[in-house]
Amino acid sequence: MPLVDLIGIHKSFGTNxxxxxxxxxxxxxxxxxxxxxxxxxxxxxxxTINGLEHIDDGVISVDGxxxxxxxxxxxxxxxxxxxxxxxxxxxxxxxxxENVMLAPKVVKKAPQAELRALAVEMxxxxxxxxxxxHYPDQLSGGQxxxxxxxxxxxxxxRVLLCDEVTSALDPELVAEVLAVVRKLADDGMTxxxxxxxxxxxxxxxxxxxxxxxxxxxxxxxxxxxxxxxxTEELRQFLGGIG
Amino acid sequence: MAYQFDFSSLxxxxxxxxKGAGLTVSLTVVGGLAGVAIGxxxxxxxxxxxPVLAPVVAAYVEVIRNTPFLVQLFFLFFGLxxxxxxxxxxxxxxxxMVVNLGAYSTEIIRAGVQSIPRGQIEAAMSLAMTPLQxxxxxxxxxxxxxxxxxxxxxxxxxxxxxxxxxxxAAEELTFAANFIQSxxxxxxxxxxxxxxxYLALSILLRWLLSRLGQALFERRRHG
Amino acid sequence: xxxxxFSDIVWNLLLAxxxxxxxxxxxxxxxxxxxxxxxxxxxxxxRWLRRLTRGYIEVFQGxxxxxxxxxxxxxxxxxxxxxxxxxxxxxxxxxxTSAFLAxxxxxxxxxxxxxxxxASSSLALTYLEQMRWVILPQALRxxxxxxxxxxxxxxxxxxxxxxxxxxxxxxxxxxxxNATFQPFLVYGLVAxxxxxxxxxxxxxxxxxxxxxxAAR
Ligand SMILES: Nc1ncnc2c1ncn2[C@@H]1O[C@H](COP(=O)(O)OP(=O)(O)OP(=O)(O)O)[C@@H](O)[C@H]1O
Ligand SMILES: [Mg+2]
Numbered sequence: 001m002p003l004v005d006l007i008g009i010h011k012s013f014g015t016n017x018x019x020x021x022x023x024x025x026x027x028x029x030x031x032x033x034x035x036x037x038x039x040x041x042x043x044x045x046x047x048t049i050n051g052l053e054h055i056d057d058g059v060i061s062v063d064g065x066x067x068x069x070x071x072x073x074x075x076x077x078x079x080x081x082x083x084x085x086x087x088x089x090x091x092x093x094x095x096x097x098e099n100v101m102l103a104p105k106v107v108k109k110a111p112q113a114e115l116r117a118l119a120v121e122m123x124x125x126x127x128x129x130x131x132x133x134h135y136p137d138q139l140s141g142g143q144x145x146x147x148x149x150x151x152x153x154x155x156x157x158r159v160l161l162c163d164e165v166t167s168a169l170d171p172e173l174v175a176e177v178l179a180v181v182r183k184l185a186d187d188g189m190t191x192x193x194x195x196x197x198x199x200x201x202x203x204x205x206x207x208x209x210x211x212x213x214x215x216x217x218x219x220x221x222x223x224x225x226x227x228x229x230x231t232e233e234l235r236q237f238l239g240g241i242g
Numbered sequence: 243m244a245y246q247f248d249f250s251s252l253x254x255x256x257x258x259x260x261k262g263a264g265l266t267v268s269l270t271v272v273g274g275l276a277g278v279a280i281g282x283x284x285x286x287x288x289x290x291x292x293p294v295l296a297p298v299v300a301a302y303v304e305v306i307r308n309t310p311f312l313v314q315l316f317f318l319f320f321g322l323x324x325x326x327x328x329x330x331x332x333x334x335x336x337x338x339m340v341v342n343l344g345a346y347s348t349e350i351i352r353a354g355v356q357s358i359p360r361g362q363i364e365a366a367m368s369l370a371m372t373p374l375q376x377x378x379x380x381x382x383x384x385x386x387x388x389x390x391x392x393x394x395x396x397x398x399x400x401x402x403x404x405x406x407x408x409x410x411a412a413e414e415l416t417f418a419a420n421f422i423q424s425x426x427x428x429x430x431x432x433x434x435x436x437x438x439x440y441l442a443l444s445i446l447l448r449w450l451l452s453r454l455g456q457a458l459f460e461r462r463r464h465g
Numbered sequence: 466x467x468x469x470x471f472s473d474i475v476w477n478l479l480l481a482x483x484x485x486x487x488x489x490x491x492x493x494x495x496x497x498x499x500x501x502x503x504x505x506x507x508x509x510x511x512r513w514l515r516r517l518t519r520g521y522i523e524v525f526q527g528x529x530x531x532x533x534x535x536x537x538x539x540x541x542x543x544x545x546x547x548x549x550x551x552x553x554x555x556x557x558x559x560x561x562t563s564a565f566l567a568x569x570x571x572x573x574x575x576x577x578x579x580x581x582x583x584a585s586s587s588l589a590l591t592y593l594e595q596m597r598w599v600i601l602p603q604a605l606r607x608x609x610x611x612x613x614x615x616x617x618x619x620x621x622x623x624x625x626x627x628x629x630x631x632x633x634x635x636x637x638x639x640x641x642x643n644a645t646f647q648p649f650l651v652y653g654l655v656a657x658x659x660x661x662x663x664x665x666x667x668x669x670x671x672x673x674x675x676x677x678x679a680a681r
Binding site: 307313323324404408409419433434440 | 523524527528529530531532533535536539540543617621622623624625627628635638639642647648649652653655656659660663664667
């Protein structure tokens with residue numbers, strides 16, 4: 001049984017249909033990359049999976065937790081799904097460790113004694129064991145994004161969503177963040193990510209999903225998608241990005 | 243027994259209320275126009291490093307902004323005769339509003355002036371425009387456009403503040419209310435109705451000012 | 466007629482100044498507490514509650530403080546009580562302050578970037594938890610300067626309570642003027658005392674605002 005199962009997801013902004021019937025299954029430990037043109041609905045799809053966008057129709061199930069268009073209580077879903085944003089969205093008034101500890105403390109009511117250890121463990125995992133008490137504005141973009149990843153991991157999500165996590169970074173900082181994501185993948189984390197880093201996607205992903213005009217246009221293992229695109233749109237897309 | 247509201251006791255006082263509202267509007271128009279004019283002049287004075295003028299304007303702004311309007315009004319109406327300056331009720335009320343709004347609008351417009359990018363002023367300077375020409379043609383309009391919402395709010399605040407002018411017997415809306423309730427002994431009903439009138443006036447004034455802002459600033463876009 | 470020395474005038478005004486200060490503090494603290502509730506209602510997900518509080522704020526911002534005072538004063542006496550002026554003054558100013566502070570604070574809450582809401586909801590925080598731990602701490606920083614700035618309006622607003630007979634600084638000024646026939650001097654002093662209360666608050670608000678802008 002798939003860990004994440006999307007069935008017939010529809011979503012419009014006003015009269016603009018952005019997701020037009022998405023079906024997607026992701027199994028435990030799988031790494032899936034969403035690719036496609038700007039405006040094809042990648043971010044929107046990702047954001048529906050943890051309820052940041054309300055869906056108009058369809059069913060989302062994550063680890064047995066089922067959500068449809070009528071549901072308004074999304075807390076159970078969000079407990080299973082972590083998310084990392086393009087713009088980091090760290091809490092600027094909290095230190096790196098406090099950013100990591102906040103949700104475990106508030107949501108999971110973890111005991112004080114365990115919290116600090118958890119923060120240390122998570123920040124060490126992303127290579128920032130020496131930046132515990134720094135505030136976000138004292139960190140580089142790459143470091144901030146790694147704190148954001150640690151913050152999500154601290155909730156022990158079953159699946160982690162990553163929306164262009166390196167797009168806001170200076171080129172020289174991209175590698176350190178990708179290295180962390182790669183390590184997560186190697187450790188068996190289930191990942192769904194939107195990315196424009198095609199080489200990275202090719203190396204790390206089990207499945208590549210090409211979105212076009214709100215639908216999944218083509219998908220498959222990266223070698224197949226890259227070397228033998230079945231549709232003209234995908235060929236154009238791959239050609240366009242060189 | 244529960245209190246019986248009686249709004250009918252207000253009938254027959256319509257003319258009085260209308261007259262009062264008329265005077266409130268007159269005070270607001272005078273205060274608004276002259277106050278904003280002073281504000282423009284004040285912002286101009288403060289934008290230049292003139293030795294005496296700039297600090298004097300700064301002091302004026304701070305004194306007015308840090309004392310109650312009611313006290314300013316009493317000072318002008320009761321205090322100035324000691325210097326041989328005797329003002330009528332309407333004159334004193336209008337003057338107090340002008341002085342008050344003048345200070346606030348100086349500060350508001352100054353903030354707008356400061357937001358104009360330095361490069362535009364330098365461009366005008368390099369075209370050999372005088373400081374006054376630069377202020378008039380390059381700085382003022384975009385500055386006013388920028389702070390128009392804040393300035394409009396301040397005009398509404400001053401209009402509402404004019405309510406205390408009843409205390410020097412200027413016959414504006416609140417004065418009319420005081421008069422009526424002294425006759426019909428229905429204080430709550432009278433003030434309730436007059437409060438609603440003020441609310442309507444402030445909504446109307448806000449709407450008019452935003453239309454005025456559009457007329458003044460939007461049309462210029464295409465010349 | 467009683468002879469008033471200059472020092473008597475100053476002393477009597479200072480005595481009255483205590484009431485101005487006390488009323489200001491009460492209105493500011495009470496208004497802050499009520500304002501916080503109004504703010505939460507204003508930001509609520511329930512539409513009728515948002516509308517209701519928007520109306521509340523509109524009414525207090527769109528009518529004269531003097532009318533609010535009269536309505537409180539005469540409204541309370543309708544319920545049958547013989548209302549002391551200080552009670553009506555304190556209540557009216559508290560409500561007035563709550564409406565303005567709620568609106569100021571709403572602006573600060575809305576200035577917190579959307580990403581902060583998204584990040585905290587994706588961490589499964591509830592609305593109240595988001596407010597408590599993520600949004601309000603940031604909004605609070607933004608709110609300090611304008612809140613102190615508004616305290617100046619509260620202090621000045623207390624002058625209006627003289628009209629319903631609360632003996633604070635302005636009322637004392639009027640009473641002393643009636644006894645001494647020296648309005649120029651007395652109202653000048655009254656203005657000076659208000660200035661001494663308000664100007665430090667204004668300066669503080671301004672410097673905090675500058676500091677905040679520099680920090681960004
Ligand atoms: N909050 C919103 N309100 C209205 N329209 C929106 C909103 N968010 C996204 N859209 C629209 O939905 C469409 C898909 O947007 P989405 O962000 O999912 O695209 P994307 O594939 O992530 O693109 P990009 O590569 O630029 O990030 C776009 O046309 C966008 O304008
Ligand atoms: Mg996107």
